[in-house]
Amino acid sequence: MAREWVINGYNGYPGLVLQDCEPGTAGPGEVRLRIEAFALNWGDMDLMLDRYSFSFPKFPARIGMEATGIVDQVGPGVEGIIVGQRYCTLPYFYDNAGTSADFAVVDARYITPAPEGLSAVEAASVWMQYMTAFYPVIDISKAGPGTNILATAGTSTAGTAALQLGRMAGATMITTTRFAANEAYLRANGADHVIVTGDDTDIAAAIHAATDGVGAHLAFDPVGQGMIARYTPALAKGATIFFYGTLDGVFPQLPIVDMFQANATFHPYSLFNYVENPEALQRGLDFVYAALKAGQIAPQIDRVYPMDRYRAAWDYLSQPRESHGKVVVETGNAPG
Structure with missing residues (x-):
């Protein structure tokens, strides 16, 4: 059985619950990722309070769409995605199927190969x-x-x-x-x-x-x-x-x-409005990959938390900090 963090209403991160779930199955145009790491973002905080650029269609709902994982299943009609390789999710209007879980089924249009030379945590802290x-x-x-x-x-x-x-x-x-x-x-x-x-x-x-x-x-x-x-x-x-x-x-x-x-x-x-435009998305991908390769930008990691301390990660992010950078959760799902 897999695990997922969900909310059951717009009551902010204190309402997050860790529960068992099915891994899900990739449908047409989708892939399934075995999530290695997922990042926290302030926009997720707004989303959990229903003051974001979209609302959840139903509950329970998972949070976030910035993660790194290994593709372990490809749905019908998906081409060019390699099973067993590491990919990053890209932010898009994901309804209630976020990446705060051991597995995530994602629209194949909104994943991209993890940048070379980055760890799973670092690759989850870029896009x-x-x-x-x-x-x-x-x-x-x-x-x-x-x-x-x-x-x-x-x-x-x-x-x-x-x-x-x-x-x-x-x-x-x-x-x-x-x-x-x-x-x-x-x-x-x-x-x-x-x-x-x-x-x-x-x-x-x-x-x-x-x-x-x-x-x-x-x-x-x-x-x-x-x-x-x-x-x-x-x-x-x-x-x-x-x-x-x-x-x-x-x-x-x-x-x-x-x-x-x-x-x-x-x-x-x-950002989601631009990611869902194919031409704009490609411009963004090209720019970020090139800047990473040239050493002009690099992910900065502040803290990493284990899967069962997701709420504690939000507690930390919510307070004034002396250090800065991404706060990331590792699921423990290492390749293998």
Whole structure:
């Protein structure tokens, strides 16, 4: 009998239950993975509270779609997938069939070979953060020298990825953090300017100072109501806000006057919409594989937990941390 972590309602991670389950069978267009490791993401927290880019069609429901595993079964009509090889899942609208389990049946369109030279834990810690940052920073905005980018919550994995990709593109990278102790980490990962956000910090003034009064051309923001109005007075003309999460738990009320004055666009952004577009998906895959191979990016792992301590992993992720990077669960399903 296999194991799975599920929730039975929108009551957050404290409602997670570890239970026995059947491994499942790959149907047409599907593959079955023997999961080796799966990563935690802040979006999963929002999903478990029903404030995400999709809702579960029914319960019980598994969580997450960022995992690494060995393909052990291929369904009818699937070609090019090698049984016995390690693959990574890619984030998509997975209904209630997530990867927080020993086995997962996944749409074959949304797996990709594990990058060479990475462990199972490392390979499970690549695609969500780097592809989340890739589309707004590189693919859509075409960031480069002269582009000023604000990545709020820079120590989040997607925020750190945005800093790294922006640095690769030559953009000026500005980030925020609640703790001054994070500044060295953020600068090492690509931040040109770090704003420590105390209650009295004038974030907009700091952005203007960092950009010689031009402002931010792009905001990459997962925070929510408590942040947006603090930086919108410093949006550059024609700026875009890519809003992709609610770390503070509250959807923002848009500061319309600031956005009128900057002719700014508010873009509610979900990576899943781009992954499910075949052409966009291929652009993202090509970019991330190439950047990994060139050594321009690399997964950063904070902590690894065993399968039976998934809730403890969420407890840890939910608290302020002194170290940063992915939090990952290993199932114990080593190849063999």
